Amino acid sequence: MSFRMPTNFGRSGAQEGALDLLGHEILAEKAAALGRAGQRVEETLAKLREGGDGEHRNRLLKEAAAAVHGYFIQRELCGLRKHDAVIREYDIPRAVLARLGAS
Structure with missing residues (x-):
């Protein structure tokens, strides 16, 4: 699917402004997603540090590794x-x- 600007943007300045708004929205979503991913890392690492034995620890390690990844x-x-x-x-x-x- 391709993206085409609406034809009612006659001036190039309006087109640039619309693209700037789109770029701003994309950057804001990237930042929000990064924040959510960081929060998930903090939560899973906190659970891992609280501890557990055997199979429970393996599950916590797996969850933490997935969050960090x-x-x-x-x-x-x-x-x-x-x-x-x-x-x-x-x-x-x-x-x-x-x-x-990682080694």
């Missing part, structure tokens, strides 16, 4: 490629990073 993807979609500071800030355990393939 989603957060990393959302960051990359926003143009943020380096995750070192985030790993330190959230204090993401090595066990979670290992599930993502």
Whole structure:
């Protein structure tokens, strides 16, 4: 599907303004999605730190790894490629990073 501006925008300034509004909406949604993903990381890591044994811990690790993976993807979609500071800030355990393939 292609996107075409309405024909009633006769001036290029109006077209640019409409595109700026669309770009602003897209950036706002990216930021909101990044915030929601970060909140999910915080929640899953808090549950993991509360603890658990055996199978329960494995489930918590899996949930935390999925949340961190989603957060990393959302960051990359926003143009943020380096995750070192985030790993330190959230204090993401090595066990979670290992599930993502980090060494």
